[in-house]
Amino acid sequence: MAAEPTRPPSQETASLVKRLAGPSTGKAGLAKDQEDINRIIADVSKGSKFYENEKKKDKELTKKIEHILHLRDELTKRPGVDLPKIEASLRKLESERDLSQTIVHFDLDSFFASVEVLNDPTLAGKPFIVGGSVVSTASYEARKYGVRSGMASFIAKKLCPQLITISHGFSDYSEMSHKVMAICKRYDPSLCPAGCDEGYLNITAYCAEHDLSADECVEHLRSAVFAETKLTVSAGIAPNTMLAKICSDKNKPNGQFHLPFNSEAITSFMRDLPIRRVPGIGRVSERLLESIGIKTCGDIYTYRATISLMDKQFGLLHLLRTHLGIASNSVQPPQREERKSIGAERTFPPLADKQKILEKLDEVCVELESDMEETQWTGRTITLKYKLDSFEVFTRAKSHNRWISKKEDLFAVGQELLLPELPLSIRLIGLRVTKLKDLREPDPSIGIKRFFETTNSSSPNKKRKVSPSRQDELNGDPPIEDDTLPTLLPLFQSDGPQNTEPTSSRSVKPDSEAPRETHTCPVCEKEVTTENQTLNEHLDLCLNRNAIRQVQGEIKPVKLARAAPKQGDIWEQWMKKASGSKRT
DNA sequence: CTTTCAGGT
């Protein structure tokens, strides 16, 4: 074996070499010899199935970029860029900038690795990783060699032969995580965890009550965490969550960074910020933006005309907000009803035998059933996911008119989706349930129902909006009992948290006199008389209007994928891992 | 609407 990487026929494109280095490369500060490191990674990877798949994906992205550039050139030929309108948007955004809230993002420094050092102090100062076949966390020593989370462990070993590997001790992490979260919660009871080792706080009230500056408050927090857990934490202080998150990286490890709370400072902070630092911009979006010249958030302004022409692809408004450093400043614990899906999946050495594959499917079903049971969800559409030994991923889904949560049902549906695909050689199988129903809150639409009830009580036209497919509900399957006007519900919810529910509808029922009561329409907030006819007509109209507005894209369409804003329930995931795994 | 897929963490 030649230890020296010979570098002749390396035909990788720069983008592929970079891609192979892994998703987290480039997010944090990269080593000076990153080029060499990437070269080694590419050489070690060469020829593997994983490598070939990455190459294929890279090629597809390159093609997509060509297409985008072509489209840009076509669009540029014609007029149609309304620069004054963009300026107006910017002014409007600027005028709405809210600097009144002090938001903190905190982030434990190499969390898993730090916990392991506490368990075994002899690890301190050594290059080691926590992980299995994939690196979860690399110690700072290991990072010097280019080892990064998400990297295959055997690659990490190549980069750093003396690397020590520690397997996960999830129960330890969970315990520490809970401690840290509890401490942070003292500063804001509405803390929003963003993983096991990070989270957001709004410390505005705490600072006011304790007569503290934001810096002092965060210093307190960090020293409290250290005193009580011996873990160091970094933090960012800024007027919104996006900025706070970026700032928490600024003085890592064991530091904090406070962005000045004024428009000029923020705008100049954004100007040179690499677009990749923005939460939600991953390596694909980075490349897409780079292709039209955008490397930093300042470039967004420079290329605003291009973005505007390609609003559909890039999402002008969101990028303008990013350029200005404007984002949400509300910090809320994740709401249960925000969850959209629940699933389980498993990777294993490639399998081609039908029986063995079905065994894996069964394992997944068992796990999923218990998750759904614990968290009290059921759902009606099932998605099967499988990954070939070539690393290509496929999904197959089917919706049903019944609620599914038992492992037998999951297995039956999963099998039904899988069998037609065989024969296959696969390395992963997973199931995901969507179109969820919350078994904990049997009737989440109580407010809405109440609204209809109080207004419709004596009405014979009660059957409005009964789903048409209801009739052909078949063969003794338990029907979906909870008819919550499925098409209407999202509209009410999407109205935002402020605007909770029609409080007026609750109090209106004197029941005797007052023949002409009015309600506040939950959609447009106009006053409407409660006569059935009028009310229903109004609602139909109003709901329709909203639906049309959405379709017409007044609600932003974006091709640049956005990060999952708030993941379902990260917390439960961690609880699960902690309880389900023991160190071996 | 339902299914498939890409993207991010």
Add this chain to the structure above:
DNA sequence: TGGGACCTGAAAG
């Protein structure tokens, strides 16, 4: 030896 597991939202049909 060895390349994860979650989740969301948009595109496509």
